[in-house]
Amino acid sequence: MSLSEALTKRHIREKAGSKSYERGETYLLAGYVSHLLDRNGKITAIVHGTHDYRVRLWADENELGYACDCPVGLRDEFCKHCVAVALQWLQQNDESADDANSADKATKPPDCRAWLMKQDKATLVNLLLEEAELNEELHSRLLFGAAAAATDFELATHKKIIRQAIDCSEFVEYGDVYDYW
Numbered sequence: 001m002s003l004s005e006a007l008t009k010r011h012i013r014e015k016a017g018s019k020s021y022e023r024g025e026t027y028l029l030a031g032y033v034s035h036l037l038d039r040n041g042k043i044t045a046i047v048h049g050t051h052d053y054r055v056r057l058w059a060d061e062n063e064l065g066y067a068c069d070c071p072v073g074l075r076d077e078f079c080k081h082c083v084a085v086a087l088q089w090l091q092q093n094d095e096s097a098d099d100a101n102s103a104d105k106a107t108k109p110p111d112c113r114a115w116l117m118k119q120d121k122a123t124l125v126n127l128l129l130e131e132a133e134l135n136e137e138l139h140s141r142l143l144f145g146a147a148a149a150a151t152d153f154e155l156a157t158h159k160k161i162i163r164q165a166i167d168c169s170e171f172v173e174y175g176d177v178y179d180y181w
Contacts, residue, residue, distance in 0.1 A: 026080075
């Protein structure tokens with residue numbers, strides 16, 4: 001089954017139920033869906049709400065696969081965040097179809113992957129290091145990767161990097177735990 005077969009408004013409503021469907025529509029209309037990517041038959045996005053939740057949608061052989069890291073999604077239910085992403089994807093595909101039939105096509109967003117493939121190694125390294133300065137999780141991943149690749153393996157260095165990556169010096173409320181994944 002392809003994504004276009006699995007993601008119809010009827011299938012989404014059946015999977016989510018009326019209440020989650022309506023709440024997902026509200027999230028879509030409020031513009032809470034961002035970073036939507038459709039790559040290799042898998043959709044990923046972030047939905048902003050009480051917290052930022054990561055949503056993944058894909059087509060299995062016989063049905064729609066889905067995952068969301070919100071409390072409802074972690075119970076393996078098709079939540080409002082999944083609905084919002086699915087509806088955003090449908091809306092973008094409808095707009096793409098309209099654009100293809102329209103004489104005045106809207107410009108497509110630039111292909112970041114193609115641009116990155118044309119860059120030299122030094123440019124990519126600098127870009128990644130600049131981003132790591134702003135993104136603590138990425139910085140930790142890079143530190144751990146560098147330590148793992150080092151020829152002079154030091155257990156103390158690995159322990160320090162792991163402690164820094166998982167350090168949480170303050171009390172975390174139960175509802176805020178999902179921000180620390």
